[in-house]
Amino acid sequence: MSFTPAEPQYLSAKRLYNPRSHSYNDSWHPSFAGTFVSHLSIQPGQHVLDLACGTGLVSFLAANIVGPSGSVVGVDVSEGMLAQAIARKEREKAKFPQLQFHNHDVLDLDSLESLEKESFDFITLASAFVLFPDPKAALKHWLRYLKPGGIIALDVTHPQNLAFGNVIERVANRMRVSIPYYRQWVKSEDSLKEILEGGGLAVQKIIRIDNQAGYGKRLFDVSEADDVFEKNINGEATKDLGASATVKDKAKEIFRDEWSKAAVDGKVGEVDTVFLGIAQKEPDTSAPSVAFTGGCRCGGVRYLSTIPPEETVYCHCSACRKLSGSAFLPWIECQTSSIEFIVRSTLQTLRLSEVADRMFCNVCGTPISMTYKAKPHYTSLTMGSIDDGSVRCIIPPVKLHIFLKEKAPWMVLPDDGASRYDEFSSN
Template structure:
């Protein structure tokens, strides 16, 4: 987050400073704090502390023998936080606030040379274009063995804003948040691990704002465009009339792409991760980064076998007619691994079948089992989930990420209400 991004964040949050505590953030920070094992006497750094909602909860937990430092870039937020501290000066003598860009912590004099037992960043990670780089920087201020806690959004959380982000990206415009990477619990786990931290847990926090799930009509796109572009565009991202006209058409297009059966679903959830810096101060390297076999798989008769040295990605359920026909079912579930991590050890009965311009399918002629799809334009293979040998699997099974090609779904199939993304098509995979 450079100075330009910091300036946009100030524009975005300054006007919200004095009613920020009246929103859902008050309840969410309590739930956030409950997932961290804060002990008396510890030193905590609360990044993007805002009005101090989480900061003061942490101060209560560490007690008078501990200390909490809050950092935020928005002056209005910090004025509210300082006002709270002045109301109870003795109780919160263990709290300090500093204004600054949290991607330039080294420029804050009071933090130079310091490391903390715990670092938290609540409702903040979506503000940064490169979450891995941000966490790596923050981890420099974490003691060996220290705890880091952060959250990221569900892909259907605050859908109108997410659509606006996609529009801005297509127009090459900057927006003060970056949520596209956060698809599920595994997305957050991967970012934390890639930044060198060992993950203790990643959980889904339901009902972040209190509304659960809600459905919007596909025709409501214009109402949300007006609200987000005309009314709430405090950073003046779409101020130019020509840009605004282009944005309107793209907003409608992106909104309609999310619709299933004429409705767009919004899911009120976030993913919360708690991770640790290795006790020796080194970077954590996940076992899947080595060449150790993570899982094996194959067909029913054993004529096709494979091994993978990589954890599989999140699961995609495909309801296209091709998947339905080759499986004899209503869909096929796939997980994905990089080609260089996948080795076929037995192929005596393996044959290929091309049903689209996107990929070739592998199946077994001995028992008829569908095995995989190899995508022509990507160095990735989709493995049919049923071909995995679960007794060889090391690590956590992936979550369901999305349901695709629902426009071709067989009428007897009911799509589970699992919170995963739903798509009537899938642009990268044009099935015949």
């Protein structure tokens, strides 16, 4: 059992983490952040919200993966921790234009105006979930920022992780003194599963991560209660319990009692383990399903189409030949309304004539689309830009060869049964 803390949670976080910020990265946390991210399937072009990002350990790793066409937003309330993150971004400026940091309380994201609801593919919260007094309410708040079908990843400590911390939390609860750790609800990895499922999520995995801090397993003797208490009580999180002699004596007495209750066969065990939960928000089944996807070579342009292509056309005009560097350019014709550019950071218009607009990627040069002014409801996509593994996409056999009057003289037309036109087809 815990109770409403006297000090607002975000102030406790500042008090705990501002003084630690300079040395925070000289710890097991960088290695843990690497392990944490390695369990996630973040893709180039995706959008990641890294909550309680601290010095940005997870944020920088995620930013490397999403690349320039994606984005990562890190939010932390501790100015000290965030200063470390911002200093690294400044040092490596050119590398991380897709990364932003905000100094803000993650329990009050609604007042962070730049953050859009349902806009993130991933929400990450590394080494922080046990800092929140009401984990269910916190989860509910954060999930509003996740896209339907998006993933949230967060970890909690094993119930025997850090024996002193675990026992002192019970002491504090008995004395009705608040300390800024809320771990008592974690009885086993199932507790994390239950809280994620209670939030309406489909749990994909609960991963046990051992030996991050490097102590593996330790056993303390039940007789070590006083030593353990004295050694740790003046830490930032618990120093209220050691402040006056009267409070301290009472705390020590209750500590002995709780310590002995935690002992099995005269030993209090400590286990260097956390549980990482990965869970998915329900996908939006009312959204139109995706027939196929595609994009340019570098990832700066990505599109999807909700319906399969209608017609396949090979254009032999000199513009298509030059732009593709080939004998002709295969196009698939689609309804403009079915196509959505989901990443368009490098998409640029090319107007070679008054009759049509072409689009291409201005970084890698991939030709992407063409729309005739006279037929705005149809857009042709370059067949080569469709993703190889694009599901449910049946590319129709070639129906038309057009602009044969500009055909390369060395090109021998295949006997494919397709209609042939000097210019446009008649339809």
